[in-house]
Amino acid sequence: xxxxxxxxxxxxxxxxxxxxxxxxxxxxxxxxxxxxxxxxxxxxxxxxxxxxxxxxxxxxxxxxxxxxxxxxxxxxxxxxxxxxxxxxxxxxxxxxxxxxxxxxxxxxxxxxxxxxxxxxxxxxxxxxxxxxxxxxxxxxxxxxxxxxxxxxxxxxxxxxxxxxxxxxxxxxxxxxxxxxxxxxxxxxxxxxxxxxxxxxxxxxxxxxxxxxxxxxxxxxxxxxxxxxxxxxxxxxxxxxxxxxxxxxxxxxxxxxxxxxxxxxxxxxxxxxxxxxxxxxxxxxxxxxxxxxxxxxxxxxxxxxxxxxxxxxxxxxxxxxxxxxxxxxxxxxxxxxxxxxxxxxxxxxxxxxxxxxxxxxxxxxxxxxxx
Numbered sequence: 001x002x003x004x005x006x007x008x009x010x011x012x013x014x015x016x017x018x019x020x021x022x023x024x025x026x027x028x029x030x031x032x033x034x035x036x037x038x039x040x041x042x043x044x045x046x047x048x049x050x051x052x053x054x055x056x057x058x059x060x061x062x063x064x065x066x067x068x069x070x071x072x073x074x075x076x077x078x079x080x081x082x083x084x085x086x087x088x089x090x091x092x093x094x095x096x097x098x099x100x101x102x103x104x105x106x107x108x109x110x111x112x113x114x115x116x117x118x119x120x121x122x123x124x125x126x127x128x129x130x131x132x133x134x135x136x137x138x139x140x141x142x143x144x145x146x147x148x149x150x151x152x153x154x155x156x157x158x159x160x161x162x163x164x165x166x167x168x169x170x171x172x173x174x175x176x177x178x179x180x181x182x183x184x185x186x187x188x189x190x191x192x193x194x195x196x197x198x199x200x201x202x203x204x205x206x207x208x209x210x211x212x213x214x215x216x217x218x219x220x221x222x223x224x225x226x227x228x229x230x231x232x233x234x235x236x237x238x239x240x241x242x243x244x245x246x247x248x249x250x251x252x253x254x255x256x257x258x259x260x261x262x263x264x265x266x267x268x269x270x271x272x273x274x275x276x277x278x279x280x281x282x283x284x285x286x287x288x289x290x291x292x293x294x295x296x297x298x299x300x301x302x303x304x305x306x307x308x309x310x311x312x313x314x315x316x317x318x319x320x321x322x323x324x325x326x327x328x329x330x331x332x333x334x335x336x337x338x339x340x341x342x343x344x345x346x347x348x349x350x351x352x353x354x355x356x357x358x359x360x361x362x363x364x365x366x367x368x369x370x
Contacts, residue, residue: 012169018053018061021045033147044075045117050101058101062094069176097153100187122134126183129158129358134165135239136319136360139332142225143305154356155183159194162235166194166203169301169358170230185214186228200232200288202246204272206231208247211273227271235293239362242299243288250307253319254291255298255359259321262344263299278351298332298361305355307337309347317346332359 021044046062053061069090102255129138137157153172158165168190172182189210190203197203207230215226229249235242244252244263248271254261266289271275300319309317320323322342329335336359343355 010069012246018045019042021048027292043352045091046097048095050097051104053136054200055098055101055105056154058098061353062091062097065090065094077196096215098215105107123159126155127157129156132237132363133158133160133291133360134237136235137163137332137363138358139336140356141336142357142359143340143351148218151287153180153183153353155186155357156301156356157187157190158360159191162195163198163234165235165360166190167233167301167358167360168194169234169303169356170231171305171354173226174229182211182214182226182228182273186211198241199293201286204230204232204245204247208275215273224314227273229271229304232288233299235260235299235360235362239295240293242293242302243290243310244286245269250302250304253300253302255295255300255329256294258301260322260325263289263291289340293362295362298329298335298359300335300339301358301360302339303354303356305353306343306357307357309343309352311346312348317343322346332361335359 028182035111042064045065049061050058064086069086072189110199126142129140141156141321142154142156154170155172158167160166168186172186179350186207189207193203193206193210197206211226212227227248230247231249231252232245232247233242233252234244241255242263244265246265247269249332251262251264254263269286273305302319306317306319311317311344319339322339324335324338327338329338336357339357340355
């Protein structure tokens with residue numbers, strides 16, 4: 001077992017360094033001044049190889065180092081006791097290098113299995129939205145703040161319903177694996193209630209109650225400490241109208257003809273899960289905000305991993321002032337990829353928070369819902 005499989009895979013930086021250690025150690029032994037100075041480099045060759053190369057390749061370097069030690073001592077006509085000590089040193093280091101290679105190989109295998117499990121969990125908790133939903137083309141991406149986790153506190157979902165295409169993007173309080181439980185509850189509540197709630201305010205109310213119950217179960221003393229900022233959106237079956245309920249989340253953007261227009265809510269509202277659904281003076285829920293969706297227009301939904309991404313000067317990223325303004329995106333996938341790359345450049349390629357991006361584009365034809 002090793003980091004790389006195969007009989008001989010020494011090319012590349014690790015193989016080159018290991019070979020260089022062998023050659024340098026031999027040359028120093030022949031031409032260097034006394035006392036003998038080449039032995040440490042000979043012993044280093046199998047150690048360098050064991051760090052990244054296969055087990056068999058590491059064995060080759062360990063054998064070559066031992067053979068070089070014997071040959072050089074014989075050539076220099078050293079005493080047999082001195083030669084035995086040199087061989088013992090190189091041999092012990094070579095054996096230790098092989099042990100290190102085996103242990104590292106096991107760690108790589110364990111990491112691969114853990115990564116596969118994490119990816120399966122992500123697909124189960126946060127399934128990929130369909131590429132097409134009603135009158136909309138759909139694209140999304142997700143980047144967790146903890147790279148090894150593959151999933152964090154951001155979420156999104158797209159679902160065709162009898163009322164039109166309904167979408168959600170949200171951000172659970174916290175990040176990393178600690179937020180996965182709340183994400184699963186939010187996704188489950190949306191999937192269940194989106195099919196039955198007659199409008200977005202009622203959908204928000206139902207989700208708020210579900211998340212509040214979950215928060216109360218998780219923390220009896222401070223249930224309101226668990227909450228989820230969210231955007232709930234709906235596009236009518238003909239694709240002409242976009243409705244949005246904003247529960248404490250960054251606003252979506254209408255992207256059309258190279259411009260980015262933030263779709264701000266008429267009134268602020270608390271996040272979901274706090275049991276504080278907004279109501280008007282007459283006790284009814286605030287209506288959803290609505291905008292026309294032009295043909296070819298794209299609605300861009302993001303989490304605060306985008307809007308709160310900072311550059312080296314501490315300036316927040318703003319899609320409306322980004323390098324994407326003025327560019328035309330024929331497909332939502334092109335916009336999602338371009339935005340992700342632009343945020344990555346803005347932050348200097350550092351992950352500061354979980355980041356989810358969802359884009360939907362109104363297309364010309366409208367397939368019927370099965």
